[in-house]
Amino acid sequence: xxxxxxxxxxxxxxxxxxxxxxxxxxxxxxxxxxxxxxxxxxxxxxxxxxxxxxxxxxxxxxxxxxxxxxxxxxxxxxxxxxxxxxxxxxxxxxxxxxxxxxxxxxxxxxxxxxxxxxxxxxxxxxxxxxxxxxxxxxxxxxxxxxxxxxxx
Numbered sequence: 001x002x003x004x005x006x007x008x009x010x011x012x013x014x015x016x017x018x019x020x021x022x023x024x025x026x027x028x029x030x031x032x033x034x035x036x037x038x039x040x041x042x043x044x045x046x047x048x049x050x051x052x053x054x055x056x057x058x059x060x061x062x063x064x065x066x067x068x069x070x071x072x073x074x075x076x077x078x079x080x081x082x083x084x085x086x087x088x089x090x091x092x093x094x095x096x097x098x099x100x101x102x103x104x105x106x107x108x109x110x111x112x113x114x115x116x117x118x119x120x121x122x123x124x125x126x127x128x129x130x131x132x133x134x135x136x137x138x139x140x141x142x143x144x145x146x147x148x149x150x151x152x
Contacts, residue, residue, distance in 0.1 A: 009039035011083055014052060014065040017042035019116045020125035022064070032087040063113055076109055077102065 013029070016022045026040055041050060043060045051060070052067045059065070059075070066079040074082055077096050084093040095101055112119060120126075 008069055010037040010069050011086055012039040012041060012052075012067045013079070013083055014041045014043050014055075014060050014067075016044050016061065016116070018044035018127070020120035020127050021116055021123065022120075023127060024125060029083055029087055029089075032089055034087075037086050038083065063110070076113075077106055080109075 013026065015026050017026075029038060030040065042048065043057070051057070052065055052073045053071070054073060055065060063076040064079045065073060065075045066082055067073050068082070081093045081096045084090065096105060
């Protein structure tokens with residue numbers, strides 16, 4: 001394995017850091033990513049503009065997206081199946097492997113994604129309270145994925 005291969009993530013996940021449920025899912029993936037195979041990009045971060053090929057903000061807000069090491073873009077159920085399988089949590093996405101269930105699960109996923117903020121609130125999930133860091137008139141709350149890596 002070359003050094004470049006070792007540094008390049010196998011999957012880069014584009015997630016909504018303003019969604020408590022989504023953030024919790026990313027934290028679970030990060031905790032289980034013992035090999036460092038995943039990278040995380042918060043599409044809700046101020047100044048986000050690093051769109052995967054063929055996507056825009058509307059697409060990223062509609063579904064979870066991942067980019068594989070070879071540049072393929074996956075979304076929705078396929079992105080979840082790839083990410084959870086990569087970190088050894090295949091059991092969590094086992095129903096996604098059952099082809100007859102895929103249409104119903106895709107419908108449920110899309111419905112959830114459109115209502116993720118409401119679902120987060122109904123489940124009592126809240127974003128972590130972090131004191132904002134302000135520079136002039138601009139404040140940043142930071143991200144648990146970059147804590148200690150940047151000045152967030």
